[in-house]
Amino acid sequence: MSKLGYAWIGFLLIVVMLGIYGIITIKFIGVEESPIPWNLLIVAYVFLAIASTGLCVISVAGNVYRLRGYKVVAERAAFLAIITMLCAYIPLLVHIGHVGRMYHFVTSPNLYSSMWWMGFLYTLYLLFEAAEFWFLIRFNVVKLSQEATGIKRTIYRVISLGSRDLSEESLKRDAKFARLMGFIALFAALSAHFTLGTIFARLESRALWYGSFMPFHFILSAIRLGIATILLTTIVSYWITKKEMKMEIKEFFTGHLRRLFAFLIAFSLIYYAWLISQSVLHKETYFFWHLLIAGPYARDFWLFQIVIGKIIPLAILLHPSAGRSLRGLFTASLLFIVGSFVLRYQWIVVAQTLPLMALREGLITYTPSVPEILVVSGTFALLALIYTIGIRLLPLEKWYVVTKAVK
Amino acid sequence: MKISRRNFIKGALATAVSLSFSSQAWAEESEKRFAILFNGFNCVGCEICQLACKKRNRLPENFETILSPRTYVYVSAGVRKGKEVRVRYSCMHCGKAPCLEACPVRAIRRSKSGFVYIDQRHCIGCQYCIVACHYGVPKFDPENKVSSKCHGCFDIVEKGKKPACVEACPWNALDFGKRDEIIEKAKNIAKKKDGYVYGIKEAGGLGVIYVLPVDAEELGIFPRVRKEESIYPADFIYEAILVVLMPIVGYYAVKEYLVAEEEE
Numbered sequence: 001m002s003k004l005g006y007a008w009i010g011f012l013l014i015v016v017m018l019g020i021y022g023i024i025t026i027k028f029i030g031v032e033e034s035p036i037p038w039n040l041l042i043v044a045y046v047f048l049a050i051a052s053t054g055l056c057v058i059s060v061a062g063n064v065y066r067l068r069g070y071k072v073v074a075e076r077a078a079f080l081a082i083i084t085m086l087c088a089y090i091p092l093l094v095h096i097g098h099v100g101r102m103y104h105f106v107t108s109p110n111l112y113s114s115m116w117w118m119g120f121l122y123t124l125y126l127l128f129e130a131a132e133f134w135f136l137i138r139f140n141v142v143k144l145s146q147e148a149t150g151i152k153r154t155i156y157r158v159i160s161l162g163s164r165d166l167s168e169e170s171l172k173r174d175a176k177f178a179r180l181m182g183f184i185a186l187f188a189a190l191s192a193h194f195t196l197g198t199i200f201a202r203l204e205s206r207a208l209w210y211g212s213f214m215p216f217h218f219i220l221s222a223i224r225l226g227i228a229t230i231l232l233t234t235i236v237s238y239w240i241t242k243k244e245m246k247m248e249i250k251e252f253f254t255g256h257l258r259r260l261f262a263f264l265i266a267f268s269l270i271y272y273a274w275l276i277s278q279s280v281l282h283k284e285t286y287f288f289w290h291l292l293i294a295g296p297y298a299r300d301f302w303l304f305q306i307v308i309g310k311i312i313p314l315a316i317l318l319h320p321s322a323g324r325s326l327r328g329l330f331t332a333s334l335l336f337i338v339g340s341f342v343l344r345y346q347w348i349v350v351a352q353t354l355p356l357m358a359l360r361e362g363l364i365t366y367t368p369s370v371p372e373i374l375v376v377s378g379t380f381a382l383l384a385l386i387y388t389i390g391i392r393l394l395p396l397e398k399w400y401v402v403t404k405a406v407k
Numbered sequence: 408m409k410i411s412r413r414n415f416i417k418g419a420l421a422t423a424v425s426l427s428f429s430s431q432a433w434a435e436e437s438e439k440r441f442a443i444l445f446n447g448f449n450c451v452g453c454e455i456c457q458l459a460c461k462k463r464n465r466l467p468e469n470f471e472t473i474l475s476p477r478t479y480v481y482v483s484a485g486v487r488k489g490k491e492v493r494v495r496y497s498c499m500h501c502g503k504a505p506c507l508e509a510c511p512v513r514a515i516r517r518s519k520s521g522f523v524y525i526d527q528r529h530c531i532g533c534q535y536c537i538v539a540c541h542y543g544v545p546k547f548d549p550e551n552k553v554s555s556k557c558h559g560c561f562d563i564v565e566k567g568k569k570p571a572c573v574e575a576c577p578w579n580a581l582d583f584g585k586r587d588e589i590i591e592k593a594k595n596i597a598k599k600k601d602g603y604v605y606g607i608k609e610a611g612g613l614g615v616i617y618v619l620p621v622d623a624e625e626l627g628i629f630p631r632v633r634k635e636e637s638i639y640p641a642d643f644i645y646e647a648i649l650v651v652l653m654p655i656v657g658y659y660a661v662k663e664y665l666v667a668e669e670e671e
Contacts, residue, residue, distance in 0.1 A: 033549045037534040097532015097552025104512035104529060115535050116511035203505070205541040205630060284631060356543030356630045 005240070012385040019378010022371040023094055031371055036352040040345070040368040041091035044376040046196065047225075047344045048088035048383075049122070050218065053193040054226020055081035056129055060186040063136065064179050069252035073230050076396045078133040078182075080233060080387065081189075085126050087383045094375050114199045121192035128185035135178035138163060139171050140395035155393065193222055207284035208351035217271065224264045225340055227257060228333040235330045237391045245326065246397075254324045262317040265310055265336070272306075291350055296363075300342060309339015440502070440521035440614065441564060442586035443573060444593055447619040448600050450493040450580035452482045459575030463560065476548035479557035480572055487628065490620045494628055495581070497572075498523065498544045498557035499606065500614025506536035506545060514554075521586070521614055522559030530554055541610055541632045559614065586614070593618050605629065 025031060059077035062070030093099050109116050142164055145156030163170075197215030204210055231253060238245045276293065279285040292301045313332035322328035353363045368376075390396070454470055460480045461468050471478040480497035500522045507515050507523055514529035515536055525536075525545070530553040537545045537554060545556040560570035568574070573583040582592065593604045593616045603622045606613035609632045623629045 030549065033547065037537040037547060095533075097534075097547075098530070101512070101529070101531045104514070104531060108513045108529070110508075110511055110513045112508040113511040113535070115509065115533065119511065199535070203539050204632070205505070205543070206538065352538065356541065 008240075009385065009388060012381045012388070015381035016378050016385060018374045019376075019381065022374030022378060025371040026094055026375065031369055034366070034369065034372075035364050036349065036366050038348055038352060039095070039366065040372040040376055041095040043341075043345045043348050044379060045088050045092040045095070046348065047341055048084050048091075048379070049193070049196060050222045050340075050344070051225045051229050052081045052084040052088060053189045053219070053222040054224065055084060055229060056125070056185055056189040056226075057223055058226050058230055059129075059132070060182045063132065064182040064186065069248075069256050072246070072249045072252060072397070073234060075133070075136050075394075076234060077226070077230050078129060078136060079390055079394065079396060080229060082126065082129050082133055083383060083386045083390070084229075085122065085129070087379050087386075090379045090382070091375055114195050114202060118192060118195040118199060121188055121195055125185055125188035125192050128181050128188055132178050132181035132185050134161075135174045135181060137395055138174055139166065142166055144395060152393075159394075190219060193218055205356055206351040207282065208288040208347065210285075220264065220267070220271075221340065224261070224268065225337070227261045227264070228336045228340075231257065231261070231329050231333040232337065233387065235326050235333075237387075238326075240388075241391070250326070253326070253329055258317050258323055258329065261332075262314060262323075265314045265317070269310055269314075287354070288350055291353070291363075292346065297346055297350055301346060304339055304342035305346065308335050309343060310336075313339075439519070440586040440612075441559075441584065442500075442521075442589040442613070443559070443570060443615045444582040444584075444589045445495045445615060445617050446580045446582070446596055447493055447617065448596070448602060449578050450482060450495065451578055452484050452493050453578070454482055455575050455577060456495065456572035456581065457481050459571045460557075463571035474544060474546055474556075476546045476550075476555045479555075485628075487621050487626045492619060492621055492628065494617070494619065494623070495615075497615065498559065499542055499610070500559055501541070501609075502611025502613070504610070505539040505541060509535045509539035511535065518559070518561035518565065520559070520561055520564045522561040522564065523614075524558035524561050525554050525556060527551065527553045527555065541630060586612070586616075589616050 055077045058070060059074050059081060061067050062072070062074030062077070096102070105116065105119055111117075138160055141156050141160045143166065145153055145160055145164075148156055194215045197218030200206070200209035201211055201214035234249065234253070235245075276289050279289045291297055313336045316328050316332040316335075317323045319328065323332075349366055353366065355362070355364060457470060457478065457480055458468065460466075461478070464479065466477045466479075469477075470481075472481055472483060474481065474496060480495065482493055482495050484491065484493045486492065502521075504515075504517070504523050507517060509515075510530075511533065512529060512531055514526050514531070515523060516526060517523050532547070532552045532554070534547055534554065537543075537547055545554045547553075548555045560568075564570060569583045573581040582589065584592075590604075590607055593607075596602065596618045597604045600618075600620075602618045602620050605617040605619060605623045606615055609629075617623065619628075621628075624631055
């Protein structure tokens with residue numbers, strides 16, 4: 001590894017340490033009460049859960065539905081989906097007051113609660129997604145474990161769960177099981193994500209969230225964010241390993257995936273226009289949109305959500321030369337990810353700023369506290385750290401070995 | 408016994424339907440319910456109800472004019488349409504309570520008297536009830552890391568007593584009884600003094616009935632809560648577009664790749 005690589009890992013470790021400090025502050029030392037119930041921690045959880053679902057969809061499109069192109073990123077997407085979901089739990093568990101009482105989810109479930117269903121379905125999703133990923137990489141991990149020595153060998157042995165089978169038969173069985181697990185994982189991911197949307201969408205008192213279309217929109221934004229994440233991470237990992245990107249991947253990225261990404265961003269712009277125009281009919285909903293369009297949140301809304309998050313990426317993707325270069329795709333997906341984090345932040349925070357029952361006027365103002373920011377940035381750093389180690393250790397681009405076996 | 412797939416699906420659907428109806432059963436079982444009456448014409452805003460509540464619940468006895476983990480009830484005053492309005496704020500004990508449905512671990516329950524309470528030893532502190540409430544009533548207690556709110560003194564109500572705030576009010580602004588009787592009383596007062604009644608149908612019928620000199624919902628004193636189950640038609644239009652459009656778009660998005668796969 002180069003000096004820059006060590007510096008990068010060192011930097012990530014420091015941010016993770018700061019995140020742990022943030023967790024200790026929130027959990028044990030105690031912080032000032034947040035003026036809104038669902039704060040930055042929940043924003044980060046929802047954002048990461050959305051990304052994870054999108055990555056699962058991409059992975060399954062390649063692995064189960066065998067769409068050409070998607071196959072080349074199937075393993076990477078599955079790996080990212082698992083680590084993103086695992087990291088998503090960190091801010092969620094920090095936010096929950098009594099993690100020790102979580103066993104009540106099993107002992108006294110409330111089947112009316114969308115939150116209970118979300119917990120159940122995301123656990124299911126994580127298990128099946130992990131199984132899919134394991135079947136996708138097992139063969140290559142066993143191969144690597146025979147080639148490697150020392151600690152690496154032990155790590156590969158642990159990942160392969162003791163399996164040493166390298167026969168043709170086992171490869172076929174792997175491919176079959178990976179497809180089955182992937183299919184169940186997709187089903188669980190979509191239902192879990194629909195339920196996450198429902199958690200917000202069924203709340204009549206929060207007009208900005210309310211509406212039966214919200215869960216559908218959640219799934220669309222998941223696919224958008226999944227595409228952006230896979231573009232960003234794949235391009236970055238080729239840059240840092242200083243390898244030439246395979247033609248197959250490059251063609252897929254600059255062709256199909258670019259067009260789909262551009263279409264979905266354009267669709268979201270239309271959706272916004274529709275959402276704002278129909279909000280005029282409802283006084284309560286319009287109140288919130290007015291805050292976003294022309295109120296105190298207008299600057300961040302227009303700058304981050306619309307210009308940085310949608311218009312610039314769309315322009316880059318549609319540009320004949322910039323859209324076909326990796327640099328252009330990287331910039332577009334990075335800007336889109338920044339924009340969609342701000343979108344999630346504003347969407348969750350603004351809906352809670354209206355005091356529901358008070359004779360007084362005035363909005364609740366919320367700025368994230370320092371420990372919250374530390375925990376969230378620590379979570380993202382941990383995610384980057386696991387990914388950095390993962391791309392060096394795991395066989396993330398050996399799709400041809402497994403998929404060839406099916407024929 | 409073997410269960411065929413069709414029977415399983417039938418059974419699952421029947422269970423889901425019966426579950427979804429039973430959640431609304433409380434709204435109809437009104438004869439068992441109790442309610443608190445707030446008479447805005449009599450209230451002077453002395454906050455003795457707040458004091459009594461804090462004594463009963465062993466909370467720190469400092470006055471607050473906002474609901475908090477240490478204040479379950481308070482009276483707020485303001486001027487609306489040239490009339491002085493006083494409103495008692497506390498849990499409304501909705502007939503179809505969103506907090507009750509939201510809590511993932513059933514820490515929020517309904518007592519026999521119809522009042523909704525939080526079992527704080529059971530609460531995991533996810534704050535979904537706080538977000539879900541129509542009226543923003545439950546508050547997060549950062550010390551104990553649980554939600555807290557008015558419980559309608561359900562324990563002493565079941566023994567035939569009145570809630571602490573009602574018992575303490577010296578101005579006859581609060582009353583307590585069977586919900587049907589309380590609604591009758593509220594309507595009579597409103598008729599006599601030309602006031603407005605709030606809480607009969609909102610959110611499955613509230614456990615606190617208000618008589619106020621102004622229309623509270625119209626003036627934004629209370630948030631607008633729908634009285635019947637209804638869905639905005641605009642939602643359906645969007646869903647219909649999605650349901651029709653998405654498979655078509657999806658098919659064209661992957662068509663060339665499906666064909667290419669077979670050729671390989």
